[in-house]
Amino acid sequence: MTAASIAKDLRAAIRSGTYKPGDRLPSEAALMSNYGVARMTARHGLSMLKDEGLTVTRHGSGVFVRAFEPIVRDTTGGKADESTVTAEVDETSAGLAVRTLAVTAEADPPEKVRTALGLAEGDKVTVRERLHLRERKPVLFATSYLPASIAAGTPIAEQQVGPGGTHARLTEAGHAPVRFREDVVGRMPTIEEIEELRIEPGTPVLAVTRTAFTQDGTPVEVSHVVLDAGEFMLRYDID
Numbered sequence: 001m002t003a004a005s006i007a008k009d010l011r012a013a014i015r016s017g018t019y020k021p022g023d024r025l026p027s028e029a030a031l032m033s034n035y036g037v038a039r040m041t042a043r044h045g046l047s048m049l050k051d052e053g054l055t056v057t058r059h060g061s062g063v064f065v066r067a068f069e070p071i072v073r074d075t076t077g078g079k080a081d082e083s084t085v086t087a088e089v090d091e092t093s094a095g096l097a098v099r100t101l102a103v104t105a106e107a108d109p110p111e112k113v114r115t116a117l118g119l120a121e122g123d124k125v126t127v128r129e130r131l132h133l134r135e136r137k138p139v140l141f142a143t144s145y146l147p148a149s150i151a152a153g154t155p156i157a158e159q160q161v162g163p164g165g166t167h168a169r170l171t172e173a174g175h176a177p178v179r180f181r182e183d184v185v186g187r188m189p190t191i192e193e194i195e196e197l198r199i200e201p202g203t204p205v206l207a208v209t210r211t212a213f214t215q216d217g218t219p220v221e222v223s224h225v226v227l228d229a230g231e232f233m234l235r236y237d238i239d
Contacts, residue, residue, distance in 0.1 A: 001035045001036065001037050001041070002041065003037075003041050003042075003044035003045040003047075003048060004045070004048065005035075005045075006031060006035055006037070006041070006042065006045030006046075007045045007046075007048040007049055010025060010026075010045065010046075010049055011049060011052070011054065014049075014054055014065055019065050020065060021065050021066065021067035021068070022064060022065060022067055023064065023065045024061070024062045024063070024064050025046065025049075025055065025062065025063045025064065025065065027062060027063075028042040028043050028046065029042075031045065031046070046063050049063075050063070051202070053066060053068075053230050054066055066230075068230070070231065070232055070233035071096070071134065071139065071231055071232050071233070072232075072233050072235055073227070073232050073233065073234050073235065074235045075180075075182070075234075075235065075236050075237075096132050096133065096134055096139075097132070097133045097134075097136075098130060098131070098132050098133075099130065099131045099132075099133065100128065100129070100130050100159055100160075101129040101130060101131055102127070102128075102129045103126075103127070103128050103129075103157060103158060103159055104126065104127040104157075105126055105148065105151075105152045105153075105157040106124040106125075106126065106148045106152055107124060107125055107126075107127050107148075108124065108125075109123075109124070109125040109145055110145075113125065113145045113222050116211055116219060116222045117145065117147055117219050117220075117222055118218075118219060119147060123147065123148070123149070124147075124148035124149075124152070125145045125146060125147060125148055125151075126145070126146045126147075126148045126151035126152055126156055126157045127143065127144070127145055128143070128144045128146075128156070128161075128166065129141075129142070129143050129144075130142045130143075130144075131196070134231065137198060138196060138197045138198055138228075139197065139227065139228045139231040139232070140197075140225060140226070140227045140228070140231075140232075141193065141196050141197060141225070141226045142223055142224065142225045142226075143223070143224045144166065144221055144222070144223040144224075145221065145222045145223070145224075146166070146170075146220060146221045147220065150170070150173055150175055150220065151169075154169055154173060155169050156169045156170070166221065167212075170212075170220055170221070175214055175218070175220045176214060176215070177212035177213065177214060177220055177221065178213065178214060178215050179212075179213045179215075179217075180210055180211065180212050180213070181210070181211045181213070182208055182209065182210045182211075183208070183209045184206060184207070184208050184234065185206070185207045186204055186205075186206055186207075186229065187204065187205060187207060188202065188204060188205070189201075189203065189204075189205045189226070193205060193226055196226075197226070197228050199228055199230075203228065203229070203230060204229040204230075205226050205227060205228060205229055206226070206227045206229050206232065206234070207224070207225070207226050207227075208223075208224075208225040208226075208227065209222065209223070209224055209225075210222070210223045210225065211223075
């Protein structure tokens with residue numbers, strides 16, 4: 001009996017409902033006895049299920065079936081507030097708390113941001129960094145860049161941006177975002193992202209780069225959003 005065979009049996013039991021979300025799987029000792037295998041084989045079988053995202057390990061308690069209750073990131077509603085910049089999530093119903101980590105009124109933009117916003121050499125950006133937490137566990141990290149020429153000196157450059165968020169302030173300033181473009185990439189996290197989102201190394205993330213445009217096609221914001229892929233479902237309408 002191989003570790004893959006043990007994982008296959010347990011996977012089938014999870015999918016059939018024999019083991020339900022929150023249920024504890026057999027211990028390594030139980031698997032050793034049931035399958036007649038060495039401890040490392042049993043451990044590897046359980047590890048394979050964890051790598052697939054089917055289980056979680058609670059140190060000192062055992063291995064449990066993971067309850068996947070995704071946060072829906074919905075881009076179909078057309079709302080224009082700061083939550084849509086980062087997550088398009090109803091933060092109250094999803095149980096999310098949002099923490100503004102840092103706001104920089106004027107900074108040098110990364111080269112890709114400079115290009116995306118059509119800025120000249122020497123132009124500055126206003127930077128907002130935010131963290132979304134679900135039951136105190138970070139699930140999303142976002143960094144938004146806006147031309148300092150329109151954001152500096154406004155509430156966008158302050159810790160509390162005000163009702164309606166960044167997009168409401170842009171609208172008040174005559175730069176209402178009406179169209180968005182998103183690039184989504186699934187990848188492995190960086191060391192910094194592992195620390196920021198408190199995820200296991202090797203846990204995939206979704207990296208979203210979102211650009212907001214005004215009616216005349218002028219880019220007014222670029223947001224880099226990193227989501228814990230095990231916590232989110234992305235929803236899009238395609239016409």
